[in-house]
Amino acid sequence: MLCARGRAYAGAYTETMDGNPNQRIGDVERSQALDKLGLYFADGYLDIEEFDTRTGAAAIARTAGDIDVLFSDLPEQPSTAITPVHDDADKELDLVLQRGKKLQRIDSAIWSVVMVAFFLGLFVLHVPYFWVVFIIGGAASAGARFLLKVDDADEKLFEELHEQEQSEREARLRIAAKRRRELEQ
CATH class of the missing domain: 1.10.167 (Regulator of G-protein Signalling 4; domain 2)
Structure with a gap:
């Protein structure tokens, strides 16, 4: 049964x-x-x-x-038996994940621009204070965290969940690949 x-x-x-x-x-x-x-x-x-x-x-x-x-x-x-308390916690967790993903994209954009500006300032434009772009990049990253209301605990939780998702995905893909090879034989 x-x-x-x-x-x-x-x-x-x-x-x-x-x-x-x-x-x-x-x-x-x-x-x-x-x-x-x-x-x-x-x-x-x-x-x-x-x-x-x-x-x-x-x-x-x-x-x-x-x-x-x-x-x-x-x-x-x-x-299937979620209580409203769990529902609120799930919504909050979803919000942390959404903010974490946004922050990840924003940080990638900020630091890509910083690196391009650094190399342009150093090698092309010969700006004497080219290193200032790193300070600006750090301030922009801090500003993004402030605007998205992401604190250290949220960021740490997001990183842990992201790493866990990645390792679970890797394990599932390995198993699926193995299963596919077995079924093809």
């Missing part, structure tokens, strides 16, 4: 099969199961080894029962 989350994820194809675990499935159902397992992996319910094992089983599944067993021990998705 599937848990509620498993039913929610697997329900799209198992409910249409009249609950017959021996009914054959096709590529569409296997692909849906792989997508759902990816969600569990992203939510932290599966580690890399479990994800690898279950996606391998989903890729060669032949019946609805083969798919059902992959979701039988997984809990409901936490985001």
Whole structure:
């Protein structure tokens, strides 16, 4: 029997099969199961080894029962039972992420202009005080943080989340590449 989350994820194809675990499935159902397992992996319910094992089983599944067993021990998705308190925290976190991404783009633009101005001042225009552009760049970066209301704690949180996203994305891409190579053989 599937848990509620498993039913929610697997329900799209198992409910249409009249609950017959021996009914054959096709590529569409296997692909849906792989997508759902990816969600569990992203939510932290599966580690890399479990994800690898279950996606391998989903890729060669032949019946609805083969798919059902992959979701039988997984809990409901936490985001389906969000309370208003969590909703506010999620909105605040989204705001921090948005501001962090804006700040990242602004800093990139500022320091690109600073570097161009530095090299132009130093090598082309022969300006005697070419190093002043670094002070201006620092002031512009500080001003951007002030205008976007990004403090040190927000910036640190954004950097941690960004690094975590990057490492999770890298792990998912490695697994997907491995899975693709296995399916192509």
